[in-house]
Amino acid sequence: MNTTTHNDYQAVGLPLDGEGPVFEKPWQAQAFSLIVHLHQAGLFPWKDWVRVFSETIKAAPAQPGESANDAYYRQWLTALESLVATLGLTAGDDIARRAGEWRQAYLNTPHGQPVRLQHASQPPTPCHAHGHPPRHEPVAVSPRLAN
Amino acid sequence: MSHIHDHNHPHDHTEPPEDIELRVKALESLLLEKGLVDPAALEALIDTYEHKVGPRNGAQVVARAWSDPQYRRRLLEDGTAAIAELGFSGVQGEDMRVVENSAQVHNVTVCTLCSCYPWPTLGLPPAWYKSAPYRSRIVIDPRGVLAEFGLTIPADKEVRVWDSSAELRYLVLPERPAGTDGWSEAQLAELVTRDSMIGTGLPKAPGAAA
Structure with missing residues (x-):
């Protein structure tokens, strides 16, 4: 990956192993791929994503009974929807x-x-x-x- | 046979996934339509990451079968139940059958009509699995197609091709690599590749996994 590095992923607390991100379900990988792709297409700087994502985590904390990955990617998708709306890409x-x-x-x-x-x-x-x-x-x- | 469908029949629809997955699909399809997403680039990214979702489940099944002869017997007798023991089940209730490779037989799986695939154990199918050439040619010339994957099956081995359908999906139990005596299940699982469970590849050699 050229424009995002492991350091970038650490900034958003992404679950990682030696090879990169880890996922429990296909939709998590799809949500992750979407934001990386939009970033690589030059639609926003990664630091904007870090900001929107950290605000979302604060506003929508993990819920009882939710696995760490489920909570993380629920927040990830909520932040993604919020970012694309802010950028005027889709409502x-x-x-x-x-x-x-x-x-x-x-x-x-x-x-x-x-x-x-x-x-x-x-x-x-x-x-x-x-x-x-x-x-x-x-x-x-x-x-x-x-x- | 009547083609008017009984709507109570469980196979006449596909159970929708959880809401969050529908939202991901919604977002992806909207961005695609607006030209904000390059489908090929996105597919390449997703392929990279999705490869990391499912095959690990299948790899655990194979590693358990290599380590535990009783589990292996249960797996070959009733794949659906043995795979469910490890917590993996077909979301649509499909049955699983596991076919075992041996010194005499190599197995490979396909869906000749579309792309039925045991995704809870293997993740989402690779693009070639869904392609028309693979689906037709693996049946006509299995040895030739496998050779194109870099897999030359010895002449003294039989090749069997299994056709997955909506109700019944096949998984290949590859042969345990030599030189892995005393390995833990976790170590063994690292050797199991997606393609080795489709039958278009072999597990990694012990030296290559480090």
């Missing part, structure tokens, strides 16, 4: 509306198919649930070639 209302559309897209997507945003208004035709029954034998075998 909080838009995020809430879009999150609802994603929920509908999940509900409209047959189990096992990739979930796409357009499924919110246009459910896909089922492929897997009906056309791809579980297969308990190998779909292909390449036998041993020797002898």
Whole structure:
């Protein structure tokens, strides 16, 4: 990573191991990647992120029963939403509306198919649930070639 | 068979994830539409980091199986239950089956129709797993495709290709590397790579892991 270093991550208390950040769930890595990407695109200096993030941590402390990572990335996402709103990139209302559309897209997507945003208004035709029954034998075998 | 769906059937929808994950997806898709995010650059970043989420769960399963013969037996008999013992379950309730590599057999997994993948154990699928060429060619020419991954399967080994579906997902139990006698589960887990559990790679050699 060119524009952010481990020192930058220490400034925001990011959970780290020898190779870099650690995550418990995919969305945490996605939220982390978004802010790093926006920063690398030159939309704001990293010190602005450090400030917004530390304000958010103070305003929204960890809750009982929340894992350290869950609390950290909940605060991370809240700060991210606040920063993009401040920069005029996207408004909080838009995020809430879009999150609802994603929920509908999940509900409209047959189990096992990739979930796409357009499924919110246009459910896909089922492929897997009906056309791809579980297969308990190998779909292909390449036998041993020797002898 | 009728194609009118019974809406109580559990497989006719996908259970939405928790709210916070929906908000991340919302933000990402909005920023993409506004051209504020370069999809390729973002995907490369996410791929780097997501790789660190799931495969560790699968690596723990494999390391336990290498260390504990009774666990290994349970894992091969009922993958779903044995993986759940370690606290990992399919979020959509899918079944897991574990296929074991040996001196005689190498296993590799695919989803021929889309990209069904055991993500609670392996994280999100790599881009190539979702690609049409991998999905079709691994079935037609498994040895050739594996060679492209740098994995040459000896001629005296059989190659089996397993097709994951919505209800049943496969995980490969790779062979334990030689030279790891007396290693702890934590040490062994470090050798287990994502690709070794898909079957397109092997675990790291003990010397390479330090």
